[in-house]
Amino acid sequence: MENHFQILIVGGGNAGISSAAKLLLKNKNLNIGIIDPSEKHYYQPAWTLVGAGVFDIKKTIKNQKNFIPEKATWIKDAVDVLDPQNNTVICTSGKKFSYDVMILCPGIQLDWDKIKGLKDTLGKNNVSSNYSLATAPYTWEMIKNFKGGRAIFTNPVSPIKCGGAPHKIMYLAVDYWRKKGILDKCDVHYLSGAGVIFAVKEYADTLTGIVKKGNIKTHFNVNVVEIDSSTHTVYYEEKNENGETVRSSMTYDFCHAVPPQSAPDFIKKSPVTDPNNAYGYVEINPKTMQHARFPNIFALGDCSNAPCSKTGAAIRKQSPVVVQNVLSFVRNEPLTAEYTGYSACPIPTQYGKLMLAEFDYTNKPTMTFPFDQTKPKRSMWILKKNVLPWLYWNKILKGTD
Secondary structure, three states, rough: OOEEEEEEOOOHHHHHHHHHHHHHHHOOOOOEEEOOOOOOOOOHHHHHHHHHHOOOOHHEEEEEEOOOOOOOEOOOOOOEEEEOOOOOOEOOOOEEEEEEEEEEOOOOOEEEHHOOOOOHHOOOOOOOOOOOOOOHHHHHHHHOOOEEEEEEEOOOOOEEEOOOOOHHHHHHHHHHOOOOOOHHHEEEEEEEOOOOOOOOOOHHHHHHHHHHHHOOEEOOOOOEEEEEEEOOOOEEEEEEOOOOOEEEEEEEOEEEOOOEOOHHHHHOOOOOOOOOOOOEEEEEOOOOEEEOOOOOOEHHHHHEOOOOOEOOHHHHHHHHHHHHHHHHHHHOOOOOOOOOOOOOEEEEOOOOEEEEEEEOOOOEEOOOOOOOOOOEEEEHHHHHHHHHHHHHHHHHHOOOO
């Protein structure tokens, strides 16, 4: 059948393309379809550096057609309905596709509307976000033109892709203002839905020192709910000493906002979602990446409920596991590949220095390099700025990393 695929991949980002490439390197005769509507492919990890003024936004965008594996079929459409009971998906065009095995990796949904007023003021009125291709360059305009006042950086309560990004840009902004000689005029605040600066203590200790050095005021366990650009006010909710939710506010002269995030809506409303997950992620076995209830479905990347950080580094370790287990499933063999929860977060602490945080499901450091990675280094900055983008475009997406 023209609309049937042995393996149907939903999502043409890092996870989808690299997994398809790896599968075809293992078996060039596999019948693989990739559903993704985007003409462009984005290297989003560099958007923090774009916001910091040291990376060209144009270099983060390439044509999707150049990375779809030659032997895979690109279905330029978006999924609207998942019907796992009948092994089919229905796209927004109305077309229906069936599969033997499905790999879900459509990424994560940015819920801009969850912060009232954010969408309307984004990219102007001194409000920006590196999570948007359109506004990451504006972040740099804001940083370099800032003359002092209150600067607010927000981090939502929900899990997000690249969990370090909300404070990475803060450290770089503070470093820039220090070098410019205006840091003493800057009142910097970090409004975070998390309970700590970083989940892994060894790396958190380093960041706590960076926060103290920059005189950054941290506000943990708060939920930003509104940005009023007419009064330059951020509104947020927090618990008082009696456990009651109260609404507080803070005016700003500079605001870098990060939207709440969740699984794409078509996953939330489908049977594959985890009924116990507030954000609607796909319910999988966190080791094998196989769906908990539909054995011919696998998921990886930001859409799954695996309790790991949602990063490109995590995908790089998940993809070989999914590929091996999908091939085992097709051959009716036991699934033996396991993902340990590895993730990595490259955190620039100043211009020219970076701390590469690597860790697993247990939040224990899993350092790759033969030195103390809790100490920011110049070599790690070069890795982030020069090596990783090249590796992404030339190796990871081709399945040869």
